[in-house]
Amino acid sequence: MDIRNLRTGLGMDVHAFAEGRKLILGGVDIPHHQGLDGHSDADVLAHAISDALLGAVRGGDIGKLFPDTDPAYKGADSLKLLAEVARYVRERGFEIIDVDSVIAAQAPKLSPHRDAMRENLARAMGVPVENVGVKATTTEHLGHEGREEGITAYATCLVCRER
Numbered sequence: 001m002d003i004r005n006l007r008t009g010l011g012m013d014v015h016a017f018a019e020g021r022k023l024i025l026g027g028v029d030i031p032h033h034q035g036l037d038g039h040s041d042a043d044v045l046a047h048a049i050s051d052a053l054l055g056a057v058r059g060g061d062i063g064k065l066f067p068d069t070d071p072a073y074k075g076a077d078s079l080k081l082l083a084e085v086a087r088y089v090r091e092r093g094f095e096i097i098d099v100d101s102v103i104a105a106q107a108p109k110l111s112p113h114r115d116a117m118r119e120n121l122a123r124a125m126g127v128p129v130e131n132v133g134v135k136a137t138t139t140e141h142l143g144h145e146g147r148e149e150g151i152t153a154y155a156t157c158l159v160c161r162e163r
């Protein structure tokens with residue numbers, strides 16, 4: 001492998017909490033008194049990872065591929081969008097090597113769901129689960145996450161151009 005073919009990507013996304021919505025993170029339906037608002041299922045983690053991958057291949061961003069004005073994506077399963085992004089990355093000649101992420105959420109406690117999220121994300125991207133990291137942190141009650149107004153997710157990835 002020629003290291004000059006390596007590319008990194010960085011993604012972040014924020015969604016606000018809303019009553020009467022499900023909380024879907026990494027494709028896991030997490031029990032909570034409120035969920036995240038959005039045009040899609042508002043899976044902020046899947047969106048941040050999608051943007052990291054798109055950034056690494058200079059492929060724009062999730063809103064370019066899946067406009068939030070398009071009724072086709074109303075209530076969309078973001079794991080399916082992530083799988084489409086992974087296919088797009090491969091079509092552009094890149095292999096997905098590694099993905100890491102962190103979710104900033106004051107509540108709920110996310111660590112019990114970590115491995116289920118990793119497995120869903122890995123399956124969607126077609127990579128081994130060992131190559132997908134998910135972490136969680138509170139923001140010590142600071143900012144919109146700390147006030148439980150919303151959740152932020154950050155992701156990085158490493159890809160390699162194969163052809």
Ligand SMILES: Nc1ccn([C@@H]2O[C@H](COP(=O)(O)O)[C@@H](O)[C@H]2O)c(=O)n1
Pocket residue numbers: 104105106107108109110111112136137138139140
């Ligand atoms: N929503 C969250 C936030 C954090 N965790 C876990 O707790 C650990 C400590 O968090 P601090 O913000 O106090 O540093 C963190 O490392 C996570 O393991 C969590 O599960 N869910």
Ligand SMILES: C[C@@]1(CO)OP(=O)(O)OP(=O)(O)OC[C@H]1O
Pocket residue numbers: 013037038039040041042043047062063064065066067068069070073074076081
């Ligand atoms: C995923 C998409 C799909 O319409 O929907 P949203 O749930 O609005 O999520 P956001 O991260 O705000 O924008 C990306 C959109 O492409």
